[in-house]
Amino acid sequence: MLVLMLSLVLSDSLVLADSLALADSLALADSLALADSLTLTDSLALVLCDSLMLWLVEELSLADVLSLSLALTLCDSLTLAELL
Known part of the structure; x- marks a missing residue:
């Protein structure tokens, strides 16, 4: 057994x-x-977004993080400053 x-x-x-x-x-x-x-600009935006998500994950609720993640995905033509 x-x-x-x-x-x-x-x-x-x-x-x-x-x-x-x-x-x-x-x-x-x-x-x-x-x-x-992806273009180089898109790649850099994704790297910045990943860094931002790591920093924010402790500060925001899961719903906030998911909303921000969706916003970053949908608005990749905006600058990071415009999103904030």
Whole structure:
């Protein structure tokens, strides 16, 4: 019984590791595809937005963060100052 339980735990760990590796691969592929379709200005705006989100996440509620994230995504032609 103990061997079966250990086998199941190991199996779950491997599946989770595979899932995380697949998620990382997909995220990297998505990032590369997105990077190919963006201009340098868009890329810099995304970097600034990511930094802003990291700073604001402790100050705002989840709803506020999601709203700001959506606003930044929809308004990528605006400057960061205009959004603030």
